[in-house]
Amino acid sequence: MTDSATPEEATTTVVHLMRHGEVHNPQGVLYGRLDGFHLSDLGREMAQVVADHLAFNDITHVVASPLERAQETAAPIAAAHELPVVTDERVIESENFFEGRTVAKTDLFAPRNWSKLVNPLKPSWGEPYEQIAARMLSAIDDARRAASGHEAVIVSHQLPVWTARNQLERRRLWHDPRARECSLASLTSLTYRGDELGSIAYSEPAAGLLAQASRGVGA
Secondary structure (H helix, E strand, O other), rough: OOOOHHHHOEEEEEEEEEEOHHHHHHOOOOOOOOOOOOEEEHHHHHHHHHHHOOOOEEEEEEEOOOOHHHHHHHHHHHHOOOOEEEOOHOOOOOOOOOOHHHHHOHHHHHHHHHHHOOOOOOOEEOOOOOHHHHHHHHHHHHHHHHHHOOOOEEEEEEHHHHHHHHHHHOOOOOOOOHOOOOOOOOOEEEEEEEEEEEEEEEOOHHHHHHHHHHHHOOO
């Protein structure tokens, strides 16, 4: 019997969704899309550890959010493969009404903020989950095509990565933020056969650095 599979259907492509490394943020600001928030020393170490982890992978395409922390995380990965970092606005951090504030729980639930907390399923304080999912999946599809038969890395942010994963796994998009499996500098790796998603794997190449930091001065 003749094999009807086309070359495109037989092609294996991997798209790694990476969360950026730790950010220098001593005031604990909800920085969101604000400029001026760079990786900490630990964050730079984390980015290099992941770059070393991926050094022998067949990476042909590197994408990053336009925010500094994502660009700085992507840089050593791109350098290791002699590639440019492609900036993609679609993988930027989500919008958030509380951006720029140092918000304690007592402030968060103050009456003046109630109008932004009425619908946690949307959510009412920021960019709708459906919108985040749509833009992320569009960027992932383009990265998959650009790296067809090879591997791509997209450096983004926790909520966009987790929302994309929920959408791909056909789970509800609203969730408890404490339950996200998306630590700093983690990889959520999507493996495609042709244009069909075959599997999703999660790994934390920089977990050792985080553990060391937690035993020391903290992360």
